[in-house]
Amino acid sequence: MNAASKLYRIGGHTLRVRLEAPWTFKALSERQLALVERLKAGEDIGIETVPADRLGQLSVNDALMGKEVMTREIWDTLDETERAEYRHALDFLQYAPFEVAEGEPVFTFTVGAEVPAWLEETRPQWTLATAVDEAAPYYYGYTFEGNTIYEYLVTREIRAGYFVMNRDYTEGVYYPCPRIGGRSTLFQVNTSLMIQYTFATAGLGTLLLHASVTRYQGTGNLFFGVSGTGKSTHSRLWHEFVPESDLMNDDNPVIRCEDGQFLVYGSPWSGKTVCYRNVVAPVNALVRLEQYPKNKIERLHSLQAYASIIAAVSTIRWNHEIMSLLIPTIERVAMNVPCFQLRCRADEEAVRVCKEAICHS
Numbered sequence: 001m002n003a004a005s006k007l008y009r010i011g012g013h014t015l016r017v018r019l020e021a022p023w024t025f026k027a028l029s030e031r032q033l034a035l036v037e038r039l040k041a042g043e044d045i046g047i048e049t050v051p052a053d054r055l056g057q058l059s060v061n062d063a064l065m066g067k068e069v070m071t072r073e074i075w076d077t078l079d080e081t082e083r084a085e086y087r088h089a090l091d092f093l094q095y096a097p098f099e100v101a102e103g104e105p106v107f108t109f110t111v112g113a114e115v116p117a118w119l120e121e122t123r124p125q126w127t128l129a130t131a132v133d134e135a136a137p138y139y140y141g142y143t144f145e146g147n148t149i150y151e152y153l154v155t156r157e158i159r160a161g162y163f164v165m166n167r168d169y170t171e172g173v174y175y176p177c178p179r180i181g182g183r184s185t186l187f188q189v190n191t192s193l194m195i196q197y198t199f200a201t202a203g204l205g206t207l208l209l210h211a212s213v214t215r216y217q218g219t220g221n222l223f224f225g226v227s228g229t230g231k232s233t234h235s236r237l238w239h240e241f242v243p244e245s246d247l248m249n250d251d252n253p254v255i256r257c258e259d260g261q262f263l264v265y266g267s268p269w270s271g272k273t274v275c276y277r278n279v280v281a282p283v284n285a286l287v288r289l290e291q292y293p294k295n296k297i298e299r300l301h302s303l304q305a306y307a308s309i310i311a312a313v314s315t316i317r318w319n320h321e322i323m324s325l326l327i328p329t330i331e332r333v334a335m336n337v338p339c340f341q342l343r344c345r346a347d348e349e350a351v352r353v354c355k356e357a358i359c360h361s
Contacts, residue, residue, distance in 0.1 A: 011254030014103030292343030
Protein backbone atom coordinates (compact mmCIF):
# COMPACT_ATOMS: atom_id res chain seq x y z
CA MET A 1 0.00 0.00 0.00
CA ASN A 2 1.32 3.45 -0.93
CA ALA A 3 2.40 5.53 2.06
CA ALA A 4 4.21 8.81 2.61
CA SER A 5 6.73 8.80 5.45
CA LYS A 6 8.66 11.36 7.52
CA LEU A 7 11.05 11.22 10.46
CA TYR A 8 10.87 13.58 13.43
CA ARG A 9 13.21 13.99 16.39
CA ILE A 10 11.33 15.08 19.52
CA GLY A 11 12.93 15.31 22.96
CA GLY A 12 16.01 13.54 21.65
CA HIS A 13 14.03 10.55 20.28
CA THR A 14 13.40 9.81 16.61
CA LEU A 15 9.98 8.64 15.46
CA ARG A 16 8.52 7.79 12.06
CA VAL A 17 5.12 8.95 10.82
CA ARG A 18 3.50 7.15 7.87
CA LEU A 19 0.36 8.22 6.04
CA GLU A 20 -1.40 5.60 3.95
CA ALA A 21 -3.26 6.82 0.86
CA PRO A 22 -5.50 8.73 0.54
CA TRP A 23 -3.97 10.62 3.51
CA THR A 24 -1.14 13.03 2.63
CA PHE A 25 1.07 15.61 4.32
CA LYS A 26 -0.31 19.06 3.54
CA ALA A 27 2.18 21.10 1.52
CA LEU A 28 3.61 24.12 3.35
CA SER A 29 3.63 27.57 1.82
CA GLU A 30 6.91 29.36 1.11
CA ARG A 31 6.28 31.59 4.11
CA GLN A 32 5.71 28.57 6.35
CA LEU A 33 8.86 26.86 5.06
CA ALA A 34 10.84 29.97 6.01
CA LEU A 35 9.23 29.99 9.48
CA VAL A 36 10.04 26.31 9.94
CA GLU A 37 13.73 26.96 9.34
CA ARG A 38 13.67 29.64 12.04
CA LEU A 39 11.86 27.33 14.46
CA LYS A 40 14.30 24.50 13.70
CA ALA A 41 17.05 26.86 14.81
CA GLY A 42 15.14 27.49 18.04
CA GLU A 43 14.30 31.08 17.17
CA ASP A 44 11.59 32.96 19.04
CA ILE A 45 9.17 34.23 16.36
CA GLY A 46 6.94 36.15 18.76
CA ILE A 47 4.28 33.56 19.63
CA GLU A 48 2.52 34.52 22.87
CA THR A 49 0.72 32.27 25.34
CA VAL A 50 -3.06 31.93 25.08
CA PRO A 51 -4.57 32.06 28.58
CA ALA A 52 -8.32 31.49 28.90
CA ASP A 53 -8.94 35.23 29.18
CA ARG A 54 -6.96 36.04 26.00
CA LEU A 55 -8.40 33.76 23.33
CA GLY A 56 -8.11 36.59 20.83
CA GLN A 57 -4.40 35.79 20.73
CA LEU A 58 -5.25 32.57 18.87
CA SER A 59 -5.85 34.35 15.55
CA VAL A 60 -2.77 36.53 16.04
CA ASN A 61 -0.58 33.47 16.60
CA ASP A 62 -2.13 31.64 13.65
CA ALA A 63 -1.32 34.61 11.44
CA LEU A 64 2.29 34.58 12.66
CA MET A 65 2.48 30.88 11.72
CA GLY A 66 1.11 31.60 8.26
CA LYS A 67 -1.95 29.41 8.76
CA GLU A 68 -4.49 29.68 5.97
CA VAL A 69 -8.25 29.55 6.49
CA MET A 70 -10.47 27.69 4.05
CA THR A 71 -13.33 30.06 3.27
CA ARG A 72 -16.64 29.28 1.62
CA GLU A 73 -15.60 31.39 -1.38
CA ILE A 74 -12.45 29.29 -1.91
CA TRP A 75 -14.26 26.00 -1.27
CA ASP A 76 -16.87 26.79 -3.92
CA THR A 77 -14.13 27.13 -6.55
CA LEU A 78 -12.79 23.59 -5.94
CA ASP A 79 -13.90 20.56 -7.92
CA GLU A 80 -14.66 17.21 -6.23
CA THR A 81 -11.12 15.90 -6.69
CA GLU A 82 -9.60 19.02 -5.12
CA ARG A 83 -12.07 18.84 -2.24
CA ALA A 84 -11.18 15.20 -1.57
CA GLU A 85 -7.48 16.05 -1.62
CA TYR A 86 -8.08 18.89 0.84
CA ARG A 87 -10.05 16.64 3.22
CA HIS A 88 -7.21 14.12 3.29
CA ALA A 89 -4.28 16.55 3.57
CA LEU A 90 -3.07 16.55 7.19
CA ASP A 91 -1.42 19.77 8.37
CA PHE A 92 1.80 18.67 10.07
CA LEU A 93 3.15 22.22 10.35
CA GLN A 94 3.64 21.83 14.11
CA TYR A 95 5.92 18.82 13.52
CA ALA A 96 7.93 20.35 10.65
CA PRO A 97 10.51 22.11 12.91
CA PHE A 98 11.37 18.66 14.32
CA GLU A 99 11.76 16.87 10.98
CA VAL A 100 15.09 15.10 10.37
CA ALA A 101 16.56 13.30 7.37
CA GLU A 102 17.73 10.18 9.18
CA GLY A 103 17.72 8.35 12.49
CA GLU A 104 16.65 5.05 14.02
CA PRO A 105 13.02 5.47 15.14
CA VAL A 106 11.94 4.48 18.63
CA PHE A 107 8.49 3.83 17.18
CA THR A 108 6.43 4.13 14.00
CA PHE A 109 3.03 5.81 13.91
CA THR A 110 0.75 5.26 10.91
CA VAL A 111 -2.50 6.84 9.80
CA GLY A 112 -4.33 3.93 8.18
CA ALA A 113 -6.42 4.07 5.04
CA GLU A 114 -9.53 2.45 6.53
CA VAL A 115 -10.78 0.70 9.65
CA PRO A 116 -9.89 -3.01 9.36
CA ALA A 117 -12.67 -5.55 9.73
CA TRP A 118 -11.01 -7.31 12.67
CA LEU A 119 -11.53 -4.30 14.93
CA GLU A 120 -15.31 -4.45 14.65
CA GLU A 121 -15.34 -8.26 14.70
CA THR A 122 -13.32 -8.57 17.92
CA ARG A 123 -14.88 -5.62 19.74
CA PRO A 124 -16.99 -7.80 22.12
CA GLN A 125 -13.75 -9.38 23.35
CA TRP A 126 -12.03 -6.13 24.32
CA THR A 127 -11.40 -5.38 28.01
CA LEU A 128 -12.23 -1.83 29.07
CA ALA A 129 -9.29 -0.26 30.91
CA THR A 130 -10.17 3.42 31.12
CA ALA A 131 -12.84 5.92 30.08
CA VAL A 132 -12.68 9.69 29.67
CA ASP A 133 -16.29 10.55 28.95
CA GLU A 134 -17.30 13.52 31.04
CA ALA A 135 -17.29 15.85 28.02
CA ALA A 136 -16.71 15.58 24.27
CA PRO A 137 -14.52 14.38 22.71
CA TYR A 138 -14.82 11.01 24.42
CA TYR A 139 -11.99 8.47 24.85
CA TYR A 140 -12.14 4.81 25.82
CA GLY A 141 -9.08 2.61 26.33
CA TYR A 142 -9.14 -1.16 25.93
CA THR A 143 -6.77 -4.11 25.89
CA PHE A 144 -7.03 -7.08 23.57
CA GLU A 145 -4.51 -9.88 23.00
CA GLY A 146 -1.58 -7.70 24.01
CA ASN A 147 -2.74 -4.71 21.97
CA THR A 148 -3.78 -1.38 23.46
CA ILE A 149 -6.80 0.08 21.67
CA TYR A 150 -8.23 3.57 22.01
CA GLU A 151 -11.65 4.47 20.70
CA TYR A 152 -12.36 8.16 20.01
CA LEU A 153 -15.85 9.63 19.67
CA VAL A 154 -16.75 13.14 18.52
CA THR A 155 -20.19 12.79 20.16
CA ARG A 156 -21.91 9.92 21.94
CA GLU A 157 -23.17 8.72 18.55
CA ILE A 158 -20.34 9.64 16.14
CA ARG A 159 -17.11 7.63 16.31
CA ALA A 160 -13.98 9.44 15.07
CA GLY A 161 -11.59 6.50 14.89
CA TYR A 162 -9.48 3.84 16.60
CA PHE A 163 -5.85 3.89 17.69
CA VAL A 164 -4.11 0.54 18.06
CA MET A 165 -0.64 -0.07 19.58
CA ASN A 166 1.19 -3.39 19.65
CA ARG A 167 2.53 -5.03 22.78
CA ASP A 168 5.83 -3.10 22.98
CA TYR A 169 4.40 0.19 21.61
CA THR A 170 6.85 0.27 18.69
CA GLU A 171 3.99 0.21 16.17
CA GLY A 172 0.84 2.30 16.37
CA VAL A 173 -1.91 2.82 13.79
CA TYR A 174 -4.71 5.37 13.89
CA TYR A 175 -7.70 4.35 11.78
CA PRO A 176 -10.06 7.26 11.01
CA CYS A 177 -13.69 6.27 10.57
CA PRO A 178 -15.41 6.93 7.22
CA ARG A 179 -16.53 10.50 6.51
CA ILE A 180 -14.23 11.93 9.20
CA GLY A 181 -12.31 14.84 7.68
CA GLY A 182 -8.74 15.99 8.09
CA ARG A 183 -9.37 18.51 10.87
CA SER A 184 -10.91 15.98 13.25
CA THR A 185 -8.42 13.33 12.18
CA LEU A 186 -5.47 15.61 12.92
CA PHE A 187 -6.79 16.27 16.43
CA GLN A 188 -6.91 12.53 17.15
CA VAL A 189 -3.55 11.99 15.44
CA ASN A 190 -1.94 14.49 17.81
CA THR A 191 -3.53 12.78 20.82
CA SER A 192 -2.45 9.35 19.61
CA LEU A 193 1.09 10.46 18.87
CA MET A 194 1.44 11.90 22.37
CA ILE A 195 0.13 8.67 23.89
CA GLN A 196 2.49 6.49 21.86
CA TYR A 197 5.42 8.81 22.57
CA THR A 198 4.75 8.53 26.31
CA PHE A 199 4.44 4.75 26.18
CA ALA A 200 7.41 4.11 23.88
CA THR A 201 9.84 6.40 25.75
CA ALA A 202 8.73 5.60 29.31
CA GLY A 203 11.77 3.40 29.90
CA LEU A 204 14.17 5.88 28.31
CA GLY A 205 14.37 8.48 31.10
CA THR A 206 11.74 10.64 29.42
CA LEU A 207 8.68 12.51 30.72
CA LEU A 208 6.00 14.55 29.00
CA LEU A 209 4.96 17.12 31.59
CA HIS A 210 1.75 19.13 31.44
CA ALA A 211 3.40 22.51 31.97
CA SER A 212 4.32 25.85 30.48
CA VAL A 213 8.09 26.32 30.24
CA THR A 214 9.86 29.66 30.11
CA ARG A 215 13.59 30.02 29.53
CA TYR A 216 15.61 32.55 31.49
CA GLN A 217 19.37 32.97 31.52
CA GLY A 218 19.76 29.84 29.41
CA THR A 219 17.77 27.47 31.65
CA GLY A 220 14.17 26.28 31.64
CA ASN A 221 11.60 26.91 34.36
CA LEU A 222 8.48 24.75 34.24
CA PHE A 223 5.21 26.10 35.63
CA PHE A 224 2.56 23.47 36.28
CA GLY A 225 -0.60 22.82 38.28
CA VAL A 226 -4.18 21.68 37.90
CA SER A 227 -6.10 22.92 34.89
CA GLY A 228 -7.08 26.57 35.23
CA THR A 229 -4.42 27.59 37.76
CA GLY A 230 -2.79 30.00 35.32
CA LYS A 231 0.26 28.28 33.82
CA SER A 232 0.01 30.19 30.56
CA THR A 233 -0.83 33.41 32.39
CA HIS A 234 2.23 33.13 34.63
CA SER A 235 4.50 32.48 31.64
CA ARG A 236 3.00 35.48 29.86
CA LEU A 237 3.70 37.65 32.90
CA TRP A 238 7.34 36.54 32.85
CA HIS A 239 7.64 37.57 29.22
CA GLU A 240 6.01 40.90 30.02
CA PHE A 241 8.06 41.79 33.10
CA VAL A 242 11.27 39.85 32.42
CA PRO A 243 11.98 40.80 28.78
CA GLU A 244 15.04 38.54 28.51
CA SER A 245 12.87 35.46 29.14
CA ASP A 246 11.20 33.51 26.32
CA LEU A 247 8.59 30.76 25.86
CA MET A 248 9.83 27.27 25.00
CA ASN A 249 6.50 25.39 25.11
CA ASP A 250 3.09 26.08 26.64
CA ASP A 251 1.54 22.68 27.30
CA ASN A 252 3.65 19.51 26.95
CA PRO A 253 7.42 19.95 27.03
CA VAL A 254 9.68 16.90 27.22
CA ILE A 255 12.03 16.32 30.17
CA ARG A 256 14.95 13.92 29.77
CA CYS A 257 17.83 12.86 31.96
CA GLU A 258 20.99 12.74 29.86
CA ASP A 259 24.44 12.06 31.32
CA GLY A 260 23.21 13.04 34.77
CA GLN A 261 21.72 16.33 33.57
CA PHE A 262 18.01 17.12 33.29
CA LEU A 263 17.05 18.82 30.04
CA VAL A 264 13.76 20.29 28.86
CA TYR A 265 12.83 20.26 25.17
CA GLY A 266 10.24 22.11 23.16
CA SER A 267 7.74 19.81 21.42
CA PRO A 268 5.01 19.86 18.76
CA TRP A 269 2.42 19.59 21.55
CA SER A 270 1.82 23.07 22.93
CA GLY A 271 -1.93 23.24 23.48
CA LYS A 272 -3.71 26.35 22.21
CA THR A 273 -0.40 28.22 21.97
CA VAL A 274 1.29 27.40 18.64
CA CYS A 275 4.83 27.43 20.07
CA TYR A 276 6.69 24.73 18.13
CA ARG A 277 10.31 25.64 18.75
CA ASN A 278 13.01 23.00 18.39
CA VAL A 279 14.88 24.18 21.46
CA VAL A 280 16.48 22.57 24.52
CA ALA A 281 17.80 23.90 27.83
CA PRO A 282 18.94 22.57 31.22
CA VAL A 283 16.11 22.47 33.76
CA ASN A 284 16.49 25.12 36.44
CA ALA A 285 13.31 24.60 38.48
CA LEU A 286 9.79 23.23 38.56
CA VAL A 287 7.10 25.47 40.05
CA ARG A 288 3.66 24.23 41.04
CA LEU A 289 1.14 27.06 40.85
CA GLU A 290 -1.88 27.68 43.02
CA GLN A 291 -4.17 30.69 42.90
CA TYR A 292 -4.03 32.67 46.14
CA PRO A 293 -4.78 36.22 47.35
CA LYS A 294 -1.14 36.75 48.35
CA ASN A 295 2.12 35.93 46.60
CA LYS A 296 4.25 33.45 48.52
CA ILE A 297 6.63 30.70 47.50
CA GLU A 298 8.22 27.76 49.30
CA ARG A 299 10.58 25.03 48.28
CA LEU A 300 9.15 21.52 48.39
CA HIS A 301 11.06 18.61 49.87
CA SER A 302 11.57 15.51 47.71
CA LEU A 303 8.40 13.67 48.74
CA GLN A 304 6.22 16.74 48.16
CA ALA A 305 7.97 17.34 44.84
CA TYR A 306 7.37 13.73 43.78
CA ALA A 307 3.65 13.96 44.54
CA SER A 308 3.40 17.23 42.61
CA ILE A 309 5.33 16.01 39.56
CA ILE A 310 3.56 12.67 39.20
CA ALA A 311 0.22 14.49 39.08
CA ALA A 312 1.50 16.61 36.17
CA VAL A 313 3.07 13.83 34.11
CA SER A 314 1.21 13.28 30.84
CA THR A 315 0.54 9.57 31.06
CA ILE A 316 -2.11 6.91 31.46
CA ARG A 317 -2.14 5.80 35.10
CA TRP A 318 -4.22 2.71 34.48
CA ASN A 319 -1.25 1.10 32.70
CA HIS A 320 0.85 -0.17 35.61
CA GLU A 321 3.66 -1.30 33.31
CA ILE A 322 4.18 2.22 31.95
CA MET A 323 3.87 3.80 35.39
CA SER A 324 6.55 1.45 36.76
CA LEU A 325 8.88 2.63 33.98
CA LEU A 326 8.13 6.31 34.57
CA ILE A 327 8.42 6.31 38.37
CA PRO A 328 12.27 6.03 38.54
CA THR A 329 12.58 9.09 36.29
CA ILE A 330 10.01 11.03 38.33
CA GLU A 331 11.91 10.12 41.50
CA ARG A 332 15.21 11.33 40.02
CA VAL A 333 13.66 14.63 38.97
CA ALA A 334 12.08 15.12 42.42
CA MET A 335 15.36 14.41 44.19
CA ASN A 336 17.66 16.46 41.94
CA VAL A 337 15.71 19.39 40.49
CA PRO A 338 14.55 22.25 42.75
CA CYS A 339 10.76 22.18 43.03
CA PHE A 340 8.64 24.97 44.49
CA GLN A 341 5.03 25.78 45.26
CA LEU A 342 4.01 29.28 44.28
CA ARG A 343 0.73 30.55 45.70
CA CYS A 344 0.06 33.67 43.74
CA ARG A 345 -2.02 36.30 42.09
CA ALA A 346 -1.66 37.02 38.37
CA ASP A 347 0.53 40.11 38.71
CA GLU A 348 4.06 41.47 38.43
CA GLU A 349 4.85 40.80 42.08
CA ALA A 350 4.18 37.09 41.55
CA VAL A 351 6.89 37.03 38.90
CA ARG A 352 9.33 38.90 41.13
CA VAL A 353 8.69 36.58 44.10
CA CYS A 354 9.10 33.52 41.88
CA LYS A 355 12.19 34.81 40.11
CA GLU A 356 13.99 35.71 43.33
CA ALA A 357 13.38 32.21 44.75
CA ILE A 358 14.11 29.98 41.77
CA CYS A 359 17.09 31.92 40.48
CA HIS A 360 18.87 31.74 43.86
CA SER A 361 17.98 28.17 44.83
